[in-house]
Amino acid sequence: MDAIVKKLVPVEGKPSREEAEEAVRVLLRWAGDDPNREGLLDTPKRVAKAYQELFGGYDADVDSVLGTTFEEVAGYNDMVLVRDIPFFSHCEHHMVPIIGKAHIGYLPDNRVIGLSKLARVVDIFGRRLQTQEAMTAQITSAIESALAPRGIAVMIEAEHMCMSMRGVRKSGSTTLTTTFRGSFEEPTEQVRFMTMVRGR
Template sequence: MDAVLKSLMRSAQNEVEASAARRPSREEAEAAVRTLIAWAGDDPSREGLLDTPKRVVRAYEELYSGYRANPEKILDRTFGEIGNFDDMVLVRDIEFYSHCEHHMVPFVGKAHVAYFPVERVVGLSKIARIVDLFARRLQTQEHLTSQIVTAMDEILKPRGVAVLLEAEHMCMAMRGVRKQGASTVTSQFTGVFRDDPQEQVRFMSLLRGMRP
């Protein structure tokens, strides 16, 4: 299993490095935005749109900042002063904003992440940062779920990881079938969560039971 996880991590890193190597210049990116504005039927030289290409490129730097972040640097610091604690750590309702890789429109939702630590724990904010890191890339929800699980499992090496995402996809709400309010749920488990159905039940019960 370790070999598979390492292969996935290497593959993801290789994709990021290859993308960075062929990254267009800022001027080329702004020109591409002007082309899209003209293709949509508007005039990119009119006053209201004159600075739009620059704004879009700046926004893309933030929206897709996950390509320039390293999950190992986020999860590398852990804490050992936890007494004899060895039970589940759950961070729920982590808001995330991502973009569908098929249509480049947003999907928005919440992530719920749990793990069983081994002697050391990671800062809770780092779990939210890992969700953000992978969400700020062009994604499918299924791949996003898998990337969060793989990073937590490979870097922290806990006894198990559980991730559940629930999101609304604007590519489904704004276009195509136009079904507003439809929610997509994905989950993935490793270690004790995968091997012991009771731990999956406990994870799901904590998510439901703690809601107001």
């Protein structure tokens, strides 16, 4: 499996929890507030705890999540599609939220994977500092490596708060990214995937 989709190796010299909390205090002062006022006294602890959850994808092992597949499919070989998988991520450039949903489709080659595993893979990569383009490719590579399907298609649509809250401040704009591999490189399969994603 490509190195980018494996469990990430801990950063050498990773700061302690106390150092992380002190960094939050510095940012509060830099923003112009007083970290010693009543409302902010526990904010550094809360932020450190929240970051553990928001960026929990760094501690997750994709291989273990996708390690179990099933061969008893009664001959089924058509598309498996899980759409509208919600996710929350953070832009690696500004560390502000990316909010969106992922759609994953694949054509099995005698093996399938538990549907919840697909959602967990989205969650793992979402809970890392990301670009949407990289996240789309990472999800695709992880599933392709574990399942070896005849084809895989991944589409992500998301709103980036770095565009909505700052910079051009265009609220409501959506970014779409797609990856098609194997049989999904055929235009007819891409059309079928998109039709099933958009069909309601």
